Every structure is written in structure tokens, then in C-alpha cells.
Amino acid sequence: MKRHTSRALRAGVAAATAGVTLAACGVGAEPVRNPELSDGDVTISYAWWGAEARAQLTLEAIELFEEEYPNIDVDPQYAEWGGYWDRMATTTAAGDMPDVSQFDQIYLSSYADRGALLDLSGVSNILDISALDERILETGRVDGTQYAVPLGGAANGVIINTTLFEEYGVELPDTSDWTWDEFTRAADDLVTASDGEVRGVSPFADSFSLGVWARQQGSEVFDDEGVALSADVLASFWQRQLDWIDSGAAPSVDHIIETTGATLDQTDLVTGRTAMAFIPAGAFIAYQSAAPDFDLDLVNWPSGDGIEPGFQYPKPTMYWVAASTSEHPAEAALLIDFLTNDTRVGEIFGLDRGEPANPAFTEAIEPDLDDTGREALAFSESVAQEMGDTPPITPNGASTLDALLNRYTQQALLGETSPREAAEGFINELTDSVRAVD
Amino acid sequence: MSALDEFRSISRSRRRTGPAGTDEETRDNKVAAIFLAPWLLGLLAITIGPMITSLYLAFTDYNLLQDPKFTGLENIRRMFTDDRLAESLQVTFTYVIVSVPLQLVVALGLALLLDRGIRGLSLYRSILYLPSLLGASVAIAVLWRLVFGADGLVNSFLDIFGVDGPSWVSDPDTALGTLIILHVWTFGAPMVIFLAGLRQIPRELYEAAATDGASRRRQLLSITLPLLSPIIFFNLVLGLIGSFQSFTQAFIVSNGTGGPSDSTLFFSLYLYQEGFTSFRMGYASALAWLLLIIIGAFTALNFWASKYWVFYHD
Numbered sequence: 001m002k003r004h005t006s007r008a009l010r011a012g013v014a015a016a017t018a019g020v021t022l023a024a025c026g027v028g029a030e031p032v033r034n035p036e037l038s039d040g041d042v043t044i045s046y047a048w049w050g051a052e053a054r055a056q057l058t059l060e061a062i063e064l065f066e067e068e069y070p071n072i073d074v075d076p077q078y079a080e081w082g083g084y085w086d087r088m089a090t091t092t093a094a095g096d097m098p099d100v101s102q103f104d105q106i107y108l109s110s111y112a113d114r115g116a117l118l119d120l121s122g123v124s125n126i127l128d129i130s131a132l133d134e135r136i137l138e139t140g141r142v143d144g145t146q147y148a149v150p151l152g153g154a155a156n157g158v159i160i161n162t163t164l165f166e167e168y169g170v171e172l173p174d175t176s177d178w179t180w181d182e183f184t185r186a187a188d189d190l191v192t193a194s195d196g197e198v199r200g201v202s203p204f205a206d207s208f209s210l211g212v213w214a215r216q217q218g219s220e221v222f223d224d225e226g227v228a229l230s231a232d233v234l235a236s237f238w239q240r241q242l243d244w245i246d247s248g249a250a251p252s253v254d255h256i257i258e259t260t261g262a263t264l265d266q267t268d269l270v271t272g273r274t275a276m277a278f279i280p281a282g283a284f285i286a287y288q289s290a291a292p293d294f295d296l297d298l299v300n301w302p303s304g305d306g307i308e309p310g311f312q313y314p315k316p317t318m319y320w321v322a323a324s325t326s327e328h329p330a331e332a333a334l335l336i337d338f339l340t341n342d343t344r345v346g347e348i349f350g351l352d353r354g355e356p357a358n359p360a361f362t363e364a365i366e367p368d369l370d371d372t373g374r375e376a377l378a379f380s381e382s383v384a385q386e387m388g389d390t391p392p393i394t395p396n397g398a399s400t401l402d403a404l405l406n407r408y409t410q411q412a413l414l415g416e417t418s419p420r421e422a423a424e425g426f427i428n429e430l431t432d433s434v435r436a437v438d
Numbered sequence: 439m440s441a442l443d444e445f446r447s448i449s450r451s452r453r454r455t456g457p458a459g460t461d462e463e464t465r466d467n468k469v470a471a472i473f474l475a476p477w478l479l480g481l482l483a484i485t486i487g488p489m490i491t492s493l494y495l496a497f498t499d500y501n502l503l504q505d506p507k508f509t510g511l512e513n514i515r516r517m518f519t520d521d522r523l524a525e526s527l528q529v530t531f532t533y534v535i536v537s538v539p540l541q542l543v544v545a546l547g548l549a550l551l552l553d554r555g556i557r558g559l560s561l562y563r564s565i566l567y568l569p570s571l572l573g574a575s576v577a578i579a580v581l582w583r584l585v586f587g588a589d590g591l592v593n594s595f596l597d598i599f600g601v602d603g604p605s606w607v608s609d610p611d612t613a614l615g616t617l618i619i620l621h622v623w624t625f626g627a628p629m630v631i632f633l634a635g636l637r638q639i640p641r642e643l644y645e646a647a648a649t650d651g652a653s654r655r656r657q658l659l660s661i662t663l664p665l666l667s668p669i670i671f672f673n674l675v676l677g678l679i680g681s682f683q684s685f686t687q688a689f690i691v692s693n694g695t696g697g698p699s700d701s702t703l704f705f706s707l708y709l710y711q712e713g714f715t716s717f718r719m720g721y722a723s724a725l726a727w728l729l730l731i732i733i734g735a736f737t738a739l740n741f742w743a744s745k746y747w748v749f750y751h752d
Contacts, residue, residue: 082694086714093502093719110717114503255588257608261693400716403695410699414610433716437501 032122035330040071044331047077048102049084054352061345065338072331092116097323099332103148105139105316105393106207106401112142113396113437118322120146123333131341136357139316139393148321149340152357153314153390154281155383156212158183158301163294164275168193175297176382179304183276187249190275200249202268202277203241203256203413207401208315209278211391212301213237215311220391222398227431234423238412245413250274253413260406265290281379282317282354288372296372298379300386310388317354355380397437404430495723502719513724523725525700526708530682533614533704537621538677542670545625549632550662563630570626578620579690583607586616607691610701617687617702628673635669636662667748675740682733685710705729 048058055078062074077098079087085107091097097116111117120127129137129149140148158175165172170189173182187200204210210229211221217236220228244250251268259268264283268274270291279287284298301311320339322332339345346361351373356362362377369377394401404426412422496513498506517523548566552559572578585591588605596603606612639662647657663670685706688696696703696711709729713722 089502089714089717111503114501116503252588254605254608257698258583258587258605260697261695403711403715406695407697407700410697414699416610416699 031119032329034125035123035333037126037330037334038071038328041073042071042328042331043073043075044099044326044328044335045075045077046100046335047079047084047088047098049079049081050102050352051080054078057348057350057352061339061348064342064344064348065335068338069331069334072334074335092323095325097325099323099326099328100335101321101323103319103321105319107399108140108148108319108321108393109142109396110399110437111321112145112147116324117147118324118326118329118332120149120322120333120336123322123329126330127333127337128341131358131360133357133359135390136314136316139314139390140319142393148319149336150316150319150357152282152317152354154317154354154380155312155314155387156208156278156301157281157284157298157379157383159269159277159279159284159287160297160299161269161272161275161291161294162297164194164198164272165190168198175299178299178302180302180307181304183302184244184247184249187244187276188247191248196248198272199251199268199274200276201244202274203244203250204237204278205260206280207394207405208280210234210237210405211313211315212278212311213240215313215388215391216301216303216307218308221401222392222395224392226395226434227398227427229427229430231420231423231427234426235419238409238419238422241409241413242419256413257410260410280315280317281376281383282351284376284379285351285372298375300379300383310386312383312387313390314387316393351376395434397434398430400433401430492723492726495720496727497724498720499718500720500723501717502713503717506720509720513721516721517724517728522700522703522708526696526703526705529614529696529701529703530684530705533618533621533684534678534681537618538674538681540618541622541625541677542628542673544622545628545673546632546666546670548625549629549636550658552629552633553636563633567626567630570624572624576686576690579687582616582620582687582691608698610699613692613698613701617684617691620687621681621684628677631669631673632666635666639665664749668750671740671744671748675737678736678740679733682729682736 046062048054050058055076058078059076062076066072066074078084088097088101088107092111103111108117120129127149129146132150136150136153137146139153140146140150160172160175162172165186168190170186170193173186183201190198190200204213207221214221214229214233214237217233219230219233222228241250245253245256250256251274255268259266264270264286267277269277269279270287272291272294278301279298281298284296288296303309303311320336322329322336326332340358341360343360343364346356346358346364347368349356349361350365351369355377356365365373366377408422408426411417411425412419417425495506497508497510499509499512500506552562552566556562569578583590586606587593588603588608590606592606593603604612606616643661643665644657647661652660683706684704688702688704688707689710692698692702692707694707694711696707705725706729709722709725712718712725
């Protein structure tokens with residue numbers, strides 16, 4: 001009797017939630033195999049994040065695509081980074097993920113493991129990714145399946161405001177081969193010369209710089225097994241920042257926390273409050289255009305004795321993915337193919353989405369590049385010689401990596417816990433959330 | 439209850455009006471149903487439906503993309519070992535317990551001042567009401583960062599006196615304080631309600647008290663406050679319910695992190711992070727129900743306590 005009731009109850013509850021459940025059922029449908037393009041009119045949705053300038057460029061590319069394929073109508077959906085992912089989560093939950101989306105490596109495994117993304121090998125009759133380098137393509141795979149087409153990969157660099165160094169008469173060391181000691185001395189000298197008006201360095205701000213730091217110490221944030229980071233390495237990452245703050249080379253903790261998450265044009269580097277920072281190389285052009293009064297330079301990280309070589313790696317800047325729930329996988333694949341291979345798209349985009357992975361794109365845009373663009377390309381060419389193996393992308397369950405890092409960084413920098421304790425807390429929490437989804 | 443009684447007596451009297459009344463009655467009921475339908479549909483589709491769904495989800499592991507998996511009481515068990523939940527409860531309770539009474543005191547004080555019949559009352563009232571319209575907006579939260587930042591308005595002011603103020607929004611000890619001030623600043627809505635309430639108090643009572651030689655203080659304590667107590671109670675209940683659910687201010691001022699170091703991690707902000715950033719929608723649903731229970735308990739406590747201090751004079 002009792003059993004009967006509970007079953008009835010469960011059935012009732014299940015019925016009440018049918019809406020949500022059904023919506024989620026769309027995920028994991030029949031795999032797509034060599035679909036045919038439709039002759040009739042088709043509308044596909046296409047989503048990306050980014051600023052207004054990127055929106056204009058992307059809309060231009062869409063127009064070109066629609067001209068080429070008059071029966072396909074592309075519905076553009078764009079937002080800023082934060083809102084983009086909230087919306088992605090909710091629309092995907094409703095079985096309504098955009099047919100084609102711009103994606104980031106931090107979310108790639110999360111969505112792929114949950115069956116939300118289209119296996120691109122099923123549309124290889126339309127989508128040709130042979131122009132891309134194998135090492136780059138690998139970053140778009142999850143467990144050996146190609147779910148994403150990388151747009152490019154870029155190393156992490158030190159951005160230097162050379163105008164400030166000149167203004168205060170501080171000589172920069174030879175940055176083509178410099179050590180951490182030289183780096184710190186340059187930062188300190190600038191603070192002394194400017195009487196504290198300018199700080200030498202903005203501390204590490206994201207998980208990308210943590211990754212490079214870990215590799216310099218011969219470690220990784222993630223390996224194939226999951227979280228590989230050791231507490232010692234992470235503690236040293238924070239200790240280095242604390243040293244800079246204590247010596248005055250970096251701004252105060254208050255100030256660092258206040259500017260956390262600031263938009264690019266409000267960062268200390270752009271406002272000239274600090275002279276050096278660690279940035280993804282793909283963002284260099286955006287920094288330079290946000291700071292037209294300064295002459296910015298992009299160089300490799302300092303190294304020196306005890307630093308592992310090959311610490312740089314091409315971190316995938318972003319991807320194109322298609323939804324597994326797409327009703328028009330053929331047209332979605334066609335749009336991705338167009339965005340990946342048509343050099344006219346390369347010319348329109350320029351370096352807005354980072355340095356392109358397709359060599360034909362680079363060739364097409366090179367003649368028209370301005371100084372900043374050429375500088376960015378020169379940096380990646382010089383770093384390319386020193387690239388090490390590409391680590392696995394952020395695993396499922398770790399898409400909160402940056403939020404988590406930010407939270408523990410604040411604890412460590414504010415002195416609420418020692419760097420060592422914060423490191424253990426961070427690693428435990430990260431490991432738990434990766435294991436929870438296994 | 440009384441409205442229901444009235445309704446019954448009306449329908450009873452209708453029935454007594456004879457055979458013609460029955461037709462009219464059914465027609466009236468139909469019309470009523472049609473007029474109610476939009477509201478009823480809305481209630482079912484956007485309130486009751488999602489509530490039932492979220493009650494079910496509260497007992498599942500649901501990552502938004504795959505079918506929810508029933509996990510029984512796992513989410514509730516998780517609450518007991520969740521340090522960030524404890525942190526967010528502490529932050530939320532501090533916020534509610536400090537900011538709600540403080541806001542009521544400010545609103546009441548200003549209402550008493552304005553009630554003295556100064557010239558240009560409606561202008562002052564509008565000006566003082568303005569922050570309430572803006573307070574919950576994103577723009578003001580952004581402004582707050584600028585006012586209480588290291589180079590903000592507050593520190594520029596302190597600088598005049600040679601005080602070098604800290605960055606109020608990025609110090610874990612003061613960040614919540616800035617949000618409490620933001621909440622208190624939106625005193626307009628309760629103030630307007632207080633003003634209306636003050637107008638309801640019969641003037642004769644004050645005249646009689648003045649004749650008997652009662653001081654202004656005495657009048658305030660023995661006439662104004664007791665007669666205003668139902669209004670105070672109303673504002674208190676609304677204020678508590680509203681501030682337990684505060685989200686926007688903390689979200690914007692901390693860039694969605696609840697920082698610095700979780701010092702502004704409001705309950706609803708944590709719930710949001712769990713659901714939409716960590717993809718733990720099942721747990722987030724359980725948290726939503728916990729919030730509902732907490733607010734319900736506080737409101738019940740309020741109603742119970744009201745017997746001892748709220749005075750209904752009719």
C-alpha cells in the first residue's frame with residue numbers, strides 16, 4: 001500500500017515536471033551522419049560574445065554568408081561574456097541551444113560531456129577542417145571526439161607600457177631573454193623613479209597565467225587524470241604576488257580587489273597606473289587600442305635558472321561549435337566551414353578574435369596590418385619556437401575555475417589564510433567539483 | 439476571511455432574488471472566470487508550475503543539460519557541510535537585521551519631519567522618494583562602486599580632512615556596510631507609506647494631548663507610534679521579505695562574485711552561482727526552498743510578535 005502511494009506520488013511529480021524533463025530529452029538524440037543541405041528556406045541561429053566592434057564585423061560576415069547562400073537566413077545573437085554564458089546555460093537546458101556558437105575552452109568539456117554539442121566528424125561532408133594544424137585541432141577535442149573548431153591559439157605574454165618607462169627614465173632589461181630578478185628589479189626601479197605614482201606590475205589575474213606559472217615550475221593545472229596542481233606551486237604563485245604587493249612593486253590589495261573584473265579600458269595597465277601585466281596575447285590589440293596614448297609592447301615571460309623550458313603553449317582562444325539539438329546540422333556545419341575557410345571572413349575579422357588558426361587567414365590579413373597587429377604576430381612567431389606540449393583543456397566540472405581562483409586569491413592576498421592553506425582549500429574544492437561530475 | 443463572508447452573503451442574497459437570478463448568476467460567474475483567466479493562467483504558468491518543478495528538482499542532481507537524477511535527500515545533506523552556504527546565511531542575516539530596522543527608522547524620521555506641513559512638501563517628497571526608484575537599478579550599483587572605491591567620492595571628501603580612506607568596497611570588513619547604506623538610502627517607499635499613515639491619525643488626539651500639557655516626545659510615544667504601529671508592521675514585513683531576496687546590488691558591486699572574500703555573498707547570489715555558474719540546479723532549487731522556508735518562518739514570527747506591539751484602534 002505504502003509503496004503504491006509513493007509510486008503514485010512520484011508519477012505525479014514526474015508529470016508536473018514533464019515540461020523541463022522533456023526539454024532536456026532533446027540532448028543525446030540520434031548521431032548525425034553526413035546530412036544533406038536543404039533546398040528550401042532555412043533559418044539558423046548564431047551566437048557569440050564580445051564588444052560592439054566585434055558585433056559589426058560578425059554581422060558583416062553573416063551578410064556575406066547570406067549572399068552566398070540565399071536560402072539560409074542567419075539569426076545573430078550576441079551578448080557580453082557574463083550574460084552570454086547565463087543565456088547559453090538556460091537556452092541549452094530548454095533544448096534551444098543556438099545552432100552555431102562561439103565557445104570557450106573553460107566550458108567545452110562541460111557541454112560536450114553533457115551531450116549538448118554536435119560531433120563534427122558527422123558533418124565532415126560539409127565542414128572541412130584540414131587547413132588547421134593538428135596541434136590546434138587537438139584543443140577542440142573532448143575524449144578524442146572533435147566537438148569544436150578552434151579559431152586560434154595564443155600564448156600568454158607580458159604587456160609593457162614602454163611610454164612610462166621612458167617617461168621616468170628607467171631602462172628596461174633585454175626582454176628577449178630576461179629573468180624574474182630582472183623583471184622585479186625593473187618594476188621596483190619604476191616605482192622608485194616615479195615616487196610611487198606608477199606601480200611596476202599588476203599581479204596575475206587569471207587561470208591562464210596560473211597555468212603558465214605552473215608549467216614554469218614543471219607542473220600543470222590539469223592533466224588527463226584531472227587536477228594536477230600541487231599546493232606548493234599554487235602557494236608560490238600567490239607568494240610571488242604578495243612579495244610584489246609588500247615591496248610596493250604592485251598596487252595595494254584593496255586596489256587589486258577593487259579592479260578585479262574591471263572592463264579592459266578600466267584596467268590599471270590601460271589607465272597607466274601600472275606598467276606591466278600578464279595577458280593572453282590575443283588581447284594585445286584590444287589593450288593597445290584602449291590605450292592610444294601609450295606605446296605598449298608584448299614580450300615573453302621572464303624565465304631563468306630553475307625554470308622549465310617549453311612553459312608556453314598555444315591556449316585556444318575560442319571555438320566554433322554546433323548544437324547536437326540543431327534541426328539544421330548541415331547548414332550549421334556550412335556556416336562553420338564558411339567562418340573557418342573563406343578568406344574574406346579572415347579579412348573582415350582581422351585579429352579581432354585573436355591570431356587566426358587558419359594560415360590562409362593570416363596570409364590574407366598580413367599586408368593590411370597596422371603596427372600593433374604586426375607586433376602581435378611577431379610575438380607569436382617568436383614564442384612559437386618555445387612552445388611546449390599543449391595540456392588538456394579544462395575538464396568537465398571545472399568551468400568555475402576562474403571564479404574559484406579569484407575567491408581564493410582574495411583570501412590569500414588579504415592574509416585571511418596563508419598561501420599554503422588557501423592552496424590546499426583551492427585544490428580540494430576544484431578536485432571535488434571535477435570528481436562530482438565523473 | 440471577511441471578504442469571503444461578504445462574498446457568500448452577496449451570493450446568498452442573489453439566490454434569494456428568484457428564478458431570474460440563477461441565469462444572471464451563471465453569467466456573472468462566467469464573466470468573472472473570463473476576467474480572472476489571464477491572472478490565473480499567469481499564476482499557474484509562471485508561479486505555481488515552476489514552484490512545483492523546483493520542489494522536484496530540489497531532490498535531484500540536475501546540471502541543466504541532462505535529465506535530472508533523483509538523489510533523495512542528498513542536497514539537504516549537502517547543506518549541512520557547505521561552508522559557503524553558512525557564510526552566505528551569515529552575510530544575509532547581518533544585512534537583513536541591520537539594514538531593515540535602520541531603513542525604517544530613517545523613513546519614519548523623515549516622514550515625521552515632512553508631516554509638519556512644510557511648504558513645498560510634494561517637491562521634497564518626490565526628491566526623497568527618488569532613490570527608491572533608482573536604488574535597485576544596475577546603474578546605481580555601478581555608481582556605488584565609484585562612490586565607495588579607493589578614489590571614490592567618500593574618500594575625496596575624507597581627503598579634505600587629511601584622512602586617507604581605504605577602498606570601502608574591496609575591504610571585507612566594510613563591503614557589506616556599503617550595501618547596507620545603499621539599502622537604507624532607498625527609504626522612499628516606506629517613507630511615503632508612513633506619511634499616509636501619519637495623515638490618518640486624528641488631529642484631535644494631539645490637540646487634547648497638548649491641552650493636557652503632553653510634550654512633543656510624549657505625543658510621539660503615546661499617540662503617533664501606537665496609532666502608526668500597523669503601518670510600521672506592514673513596512674517591517676515587506677522590508678524583511680524584500681531584503682532577504684536582495685540580489686542586484688551585491689551582484690553588481692562585487693562583479694557577481696560575492697567578494698571580496700565572500701563578504702557580500704548574499705543568499706540569492708550564492709543560489710544563482712550554484713545554479714548558473716556551477717550547473718548545480720538541483721542544489722540551487724533546494725537552496726531556493728530553504729530561502730522560502732526562512733522567509734516564511736521570519737514572517738510567521740513577525741505576525742506572532744505583532745500581537746504584542748501592533749495596535750489596531752478600530
